[in-house]
Amino acid sequence: MTQxxxxxxxxxxxxxxxxxxxxxxxxxxxxxxxxxxKLQPRVSANEIGAPLGDELKIKVTAPPVDAAANEALLDxxxxxxxxxxxxxxxxxxxxxxxxxxLLHGFDPGEIQAKLLGxxxxx
Numbered sequence: 001m002t003q004x005x006x007x008x009x010x011x012x013x014x015x016x017x018x019x020x021x022x023x024x025x026x027x028x029x030x031x032x033x034x035x036x037x038k039l040q041p042r043v044s045a046n047e048i049g050a051p052l053g054d055e056l057k058i059k060v061t062a063p064p065v066d067a068a069a070n071e072a073l074l075d076x077x078x079x080x081x082x083x084x085x086x087x088x089x090x091x092x093x094x095x096x097x098x099x100x101x102l103l104h105g106f107d108p109g110e111i112q113a114k115l116l117g118x119x120x121x122x
Contacts, residue, residue, distance in 0.1 A: 026108050026111060029102065032104045032105075033106050033111050034091075035056065035100070035102075036099075037058050038098055042060075044061065055098065058076065058077075067094070070099075081115075088102075089102045089103075
C-alpha cells in the first residue's frame with residue numbers, strides 16, 4: 001500500500017519532479033547504474049549528445065564493423081566518467097544502435113552530472 005504523500009504526487013515515483021529524479025536513460029540495477037544509449041557510428045567526432053526520449057544519444061567516429069563502434073562507445077564513456085574501462089560494460093545491443101550499458105561503482109547523480117555537464121550534489 002502506498003503511503004500518503006504531502007507533495008501532491010500521490011506517492012507515485014513517476015510524478016516525482018524533484019531535482020533528484022533520474023532522467024529516463026538512467027536506472028539503478030543490480031548494484032550498478034544502467035545507461036540506455038542510442039549510438040550513432042561513423043561521425044566526424046566522438047560526442048555525448050542530448051537525451052533522446054528514454055536514451056542518451058552518443059556519437060562515435062568508429063564504423064559499426066567488428067565491434068569497433070561498441071569499443072569506441074565504451075572507451076568514450078570510461079574517459080568521460082574518469083574510470084577504468086572494466087567499470088563500463090555493454091550488456092545489451094551488440095549489433096543494434098540501441099544499447100544498454102552497466103556502469104559499476106557510480107552514484108547515478110554523478111553519472112548524470114558527468115554525461116550532461118550538470119552540477120552534482122552529494
